[in-house]
Amino acid sequence: MNQSPREAILARVRGAIAQAPAAPSIPRAYRERDERDRVAILSDFVDRLLDYKAQVTRADEAGLPNAIAEACQRHAITRLAMPNDLPSDWQPAGITIARDEPPLDNSALDACSAVLTGCAVAVAQTGTIILDGGMRQGRRALTLVPDIHLCVVYEEQVVGLVPEAIAALAERSTRPITFISGPSATSDIELNRVEGVHGPRTLHVILVTKSAHT
Secondary structure (H helix, E strand, O other): OOOOHHHHHHHHHHHHHOOOOOOOOOOOOOOOOOOOOHHHHHHHHHHHHHHOOOEEEEEEOOOHHHHHHHHHHHOOOOEEEEOOOOOHHHOOOOOEEEEOOOOOOHHHHHOOOEEEEOOOEEEOOOOEEEEOOOOOOOOHHHHOOOOEEEEEEEHHHEEOOHHHHHHHOHHHOOOOOEEEOOOOEEEOOOOOEEEOOOOOOEEEEEEEEOOOOO
16 A cells, blocks of 8 residues: 555654654753842843843833823824723823724734733743733734834733743643744844844833832
8 A cells, every 4th residue: 555645754754763762851950930039030121121122111000101101102103002901091192092892904903003012921031021812912913013012011920030931821821822022023144133024123111010009
């Protein structure tokens, strides 16, 4: 009986690895928790973001709406896409708001200057913001099409190490998860950096200190 092309390829692969040594055990002695104080962890997070060419604003909860409005003004944003569950006071005045309910099509998203979202968790070690499609984040397309991403990150959402973030996401592991480390960028074979190829060209993070009484 003749083999199908697929069966022939798999048979050759099995033959090639038949005498391969057993895979070594994976070391598990890595750190699972950052024991440093919060000031050091948050400082690392901001430093990584700036190193990735992201922009960072710090604000308390009371000043968050004003920080969002100032970011919109800084980037000359005229039309802002938003998940439908964002708080109404996050909505800056004088800007056309495109709520994603019903879902905006790609043309409508492309017509937006920027998108505003929250996040699921952030990692100081790598300067990474993680979206899982949960509260205040919207669906994945929202943060891939507009050219500017304004992202609100609360200080308590920032963990020190990657294993801490993965553990925090364990219950949401079946959702589409997006890891963001700075603005979207790539480089060609000559190492010429090109921004905005796979997502927003500009990432502006608003890092928020939560009020003590909430």
